[in-house]
Amino acid sequence: MTLTPAPRSSVSDHVFAQLRDAVLSGAYAPDAPLPSERELAATFEVNRHAVREALRRLQQLGLVKVSQGGATRVLDWRVHAGLDLAMSSGDILPVSTLVRDMMEMRACLGADAARLCALRGTPAAKETVIASVDALAAAAPDLDRMGEANVALWRAVVAGSGNTAYLLAFNSLVSGALAVGHVPPTLRTAELLDVAGHRRLAAHIAAGASAEAFAEAQTLLTAPISDRKETRA
Structure with a gap:
């Protein structure tokens, strides 16, 4: 070189x-x-x-x-x-599946954050999750706006989990040049359009049903991974 x-x-x-x-x-x-x-x-x-x-x-x-x-x-x-490397050099990092890998990390983090949010989220935190789902529904069918609302929703879930390490990891996953939050919405259509699934998630969190919240979040967050084609990150 x-x-x-x-x-x-x-x-x-x-x-x-x-x-x-x-x-x-x-x-x-x-x-x-x-x-x-x-x-x-x-x-x-x-x-x-x-x-x-x-x-x-x-x-x-x-x-x-x-x-x-x-x-x-x-x-x-x-x-x-660490993750900072992916944020600064996603176009040169010698990994062909980096976008998929980051989405898989997001799915694992988001599902457990939903479980913890249901277990120990404050009433105010749970209300924020419910309001964030309403904002997601109101943004439909504009996928760009839904993508922004979706990031805000998951930020509310992660913040409500009370896990600072999860929150810092989430911040890394939605910032920088290569970030889950910047993945074209068309690659996450199945997740974004499942407003009913997000409402179920919010209801489980509000009710303190941690196992159900975990399962619903896992279903929502793994949909774009299974649907998308592998591309060079």
């Missing part, structure tokens, strides 16, 4: 993106050293501050380990990276 000099705008972003893509493409294998800061600065025709900033971002993503006074070594992203 050939590295090119950085444009004058967004210098650090340019260095970061090229090094990230080089690591993910296999140009630098796990445990291989990156060129020194001095060499990278010369290659990109930038100052060393821009290189350090790019390396700091790569380290935050779990792609490299920066050692003071030593070589910066490449890490295996499969071992060290």
Whole structure:
């Protein structure tokens, strides 16, 4: 992979993106050293501050380990990276089923969040879920508006679960360049149009029926996974 000099705008972003893509493409294998800061600065025709900033971002993503006074070594992203990597590099991450994989994660998270929301959601949280279903129904048949309402509904369910880790994971799943919330609504038509299913879900949550809420959420969230065709993420 050939590295090119950085444009004058967004210098650090340019260095970061090229090094990230080089690591993910296999140009630098796990445990291989990156060129020194001095060499990278010369290659990109930038100052060393821009290189350090790019390396700091790569380290935050779990792609490299920066050692003071030593070589910066490449890490295996499969071992060290988190969801932030998918958010920043979905178009280059070497996984052909990433959209499907993220939707499967959403289905697992959403189903358990529905169970917990039914068990320990406050009355106000459960009312928010019911109101969110009404908003979803009111958005029909506009799939774009229904998609936005659907994200708001599941945010209400996850928030009502009282699980902060689930909420942070949900935020990752609906933000960034590659996100479940940005999947074309046509790929989630079965889920979006099942307003009756969402009303059943809200009713189960309101009644504190955790097992039923889990099952209904699982049915709703797995429909788009089984219906969609595999595409390159």
